[in-house]
Amino acid sequence: MIVDERIVTAIFFFLGLIIGSFLNVCIYRLPRGESVVITPSHCPACGSRIGARDLFPLLSYLWLKGRCRACGKRISPQYPLVELLTGLLFASAYAHTGLTALLLKQLFLVAVLIVVSFIDLKYLIIPDRIIVFSLACGILLNLFAGDLSLLSAVLGLSAAAAFLLIPALVYRGGMGGGDIKLAALIGFFLGWPNGLLAVFLSCLLGAVTGITLVLTGLKGRKDAIPFGPYLALGTLPAMFFGDKLLAWYLGLF
Numbered sequence: 001m002i003v004d005e006r007i008v009t010a011i012f013f014f015l016g017l018i019i020g021s022f023l024n025v026c027i028y029r030l031p032r033g034e035s036v037v038i039t040p041s042h043c044p045a046c047g048s049r050i051g052a053r054d055l056f057p058l059l060s061y062l063w064l065k066g067r068c069r070a071c072g073k074r075i076s077p078q079y080p081l082v083e084l085l086t087g088l089l090f091a092s093a094y095a096h097t098g099l100t101a102l103l104l105k106q107l108f109l110v111a112v113l114i115v116v117s118f119i120d121l122k123y124l125i126i127p128d129r130i131i132v133f134s135l136a137c138g139i140l141l142n143l144f145a146g147d148l149s150l151l152s153a154v155l156g157l158s159a160a161a162a163f164l165l166i167p168a169l170v171y172r173g174g175m176g177g178g179d180i181k182l183a184a185l186i187g188f189f190l191g192w193p194n195g196l197l198a199v200f201l202s203c204l205l206g207a208v209t210g211i212t213l214v215l216t217g218l219k220g221r222k223d224a225i226p227f228g229p230y231l232a233l234g235t236l237p238a239m240f241f242g243d244k245l246l247a248w249y250l251g252l253f
């Protein structure tokens, strides 16, 4: 049976929307040390339970016009944004990688990066429990996907962590411990040399944005800028196009 690729891509988009609404729960609850599985969803403002009819990703936000049904308080646009972003990235990952074991690993990493980025943007922290949990899953996912050897994964982890560790030691306090642990996790998922490429691209992106923000006066030189989202943004091209990017780069010489 031949299934239209566009239908499968759309299915992954909708799967992403659903997973995205779970990621919103993680973003809200993990920094508070709350469970992400047992308790049902509540409105953060009034605490009233959110009914099944209002739990549709994206659409609920639109038909409630961005307000809680019970108390009328504004619902943060972060909710539909995370859902949409997850949907688009899941569809892109399928379109790029196809229905393979590697896809599962990529979808998992995408989900982790979204959660970590939004927590870092809001609280300037990257919770250890997310890194530890993801690393444990990474060991299994690397075996399942079979795309890299254990040596490559460990080398990727070490190189990515070292790449951030050196400036952190030299400048002291510039780069947080959470950032280094996240870089290590990304390195473990992408292996050598793509893990290093991911962190390199993140630093490049972070430096360009940081310099722009300081030059335009939007941020002071001492203001803390969360680095987690940059690590996430640098990881996507390295994960999907790392081999092509490296081949092009090495071809310059």
Ligand SMILES: [Zn+2]
Pocket: 043, 044, 045, 046, 047, 048, 068, 069, 070, 071, 072, 073
């Ligand atoms: Zn409410």
